[in-house]
Amino acid sequence: MQHTDTRPILSVQDLHVQFTLPAAKGQMPWARKRTLKAVNGVSFDLHAGETLGIVGESGCGKSTLARALTNLATISSGSVRWQGTELHGASAATWQALRRDVQMIFQDPLASLDPRMTIGEIIAEPLHIHEKALGAAAIAQRVQDMMQRVGLSPHLLNRYPHEFSGGQCQRVGIARALILRPKLVICDEPVSALDVSIQAQIVNLLLELQQEMGLALLFIAHDLAVVKHISTRIMVMYLGRVVELAHKQDLYASPQHPYTQALLSAIPIPDPVRERNKTITLLQGDLPSPISPPSxxxxxxxxxxxxARCAESVPALQAVLARTHSACHLHTTAETTPA
Ligand code: SF4
Structure with a gap:
């Protein structure tokens, strides 16, 4: 899809989200409070119709980032501009108006749907909130049209979520998110709870709907294989920070950050000869605690x-190729002495 407006619809600059934790076991009550920096200086732009894939292991801050962009987590500092309007410190009314344009699809499709409501009521709810002038007949028509569009028979209107499979529940979640025809949908690991065969169907459905509606998507996943098909650009996060942000083709062809290289090396290649000959970079150990991240x-x-330098200073995210930014000292130093 071609877009003539070059201004981003969403612009995030130096975003921080941090939580103050209760004192640890055995810690004196007057001891310094512990702080968890879930999102630590994240910046990116998103344009209309674009999909930005956000990838990283559990605990890297990607879901907290999504929650901060929808006011489900409080922004500690930084700037989030939606179509020019600053959202950091915005009033409840501004966030409420934003909900019409920005919707979310959640990871656990069944848990994200109210079990006491029918499918029809769940999908119609945003219309009751944001399009109060619509009559009952118009709402029913919109709901049935949307159900058909996401591959659900309108005959299922009066069923309850527990009567549906995981894939069907996610279709309900998509229908509910798109019923207002938003401009941006934030998809927080929308396929990770689904079977592999269903994952492809849901990703393809999102792609079709995106092209029909000109939607922008933030598509969060924990592995690079899932976001490859759907993304325009990909942002790789580690422990609250962006380590690489690149156009999809460049990221898969020539990953610049050692973490991205390790993630990519773990993806199976469908060609048996290339798969046998490839070098896999195994990451040692677990993700460090975000409460006490490495220096x-x-x-x-x-x-x-x-x-040696890696322990001393935080590498800045910088342009290293025409469409790739990476945060690694290897881009700025010839020094490669192991620490
Ligand atoms: S800055 Fe150092 S530790 Fe960090 S990714 Fe680059 S080489 Fe590795």
Whole structure:
């Protein structure tokens, strides 16, 4: 889809989301409070009709980022501009108006639907809130049209969520998110709870709907294989920070950050010869605690290319190729002495 307006619809600059934690077991009540920096200086732009894939392991901050963009988590500092309007510190009325344009699809399709409501009521609810002038007949028609569009028979209107499979529940979640024809849909791991065969159907459905409606998507997943098909650009996060942000083709052809390289090396290649000959970079250990992240580069405790400077300073996200930004000291130093 071609877009003539070059201004982003969403612009995030140096976003921080942090939580103050209760004192740890055995800690004196007057001891310094612990802070969890879930999102730590994230910046990106998103244009109309574009899909930005956001990838990282559990605990990297991607879901907190999504929640901050929809006011489900409080922004600590930084700027989030939606079509030019600043959302950090915005009034409840501004956030309420935003909900018409920005919708969310959740990871657990069944848990995200109210079990006491019928499918028809769940899909219609946003219309009752945001399009109060619509009559009952118009609402019923909109709901039935949307059900058909997402592959659900309108005959299922009066059923309850527990009567549906995971894939069908996610179709209900998509119908509810799209009934207002929003401009942006934030998809928080929408397929990770589904069988692999159903995952492809849901991703293809989102792609079709995106093209029909000119939607922008933020598509969150924990592995690079899932976002490949749907994304225009991909942002890789690690421990609350962006480590690489690149156009999809460039990221898969020439990943620049050691973490992205490790994630990509773990994806199976359908060609048996290439799969046998490829080098897999195994990440050592677990993700460090975001309460006490490593000094310097947060990836350094697992990075196979870590060197002395990596413990001393945080690498800045910088342009390293025409369409790739990466945050790694290897881009700015010849020093490769292991730490
Ligand atoms: S800055 Fe150092 S530790 Fe971090 S990714 Fe680059 S080489 Fe690895």
């Amino acid at each position: 310097g580069c947060v990836f350094r405790t697992r990075c196979p290319q870590a060197h």
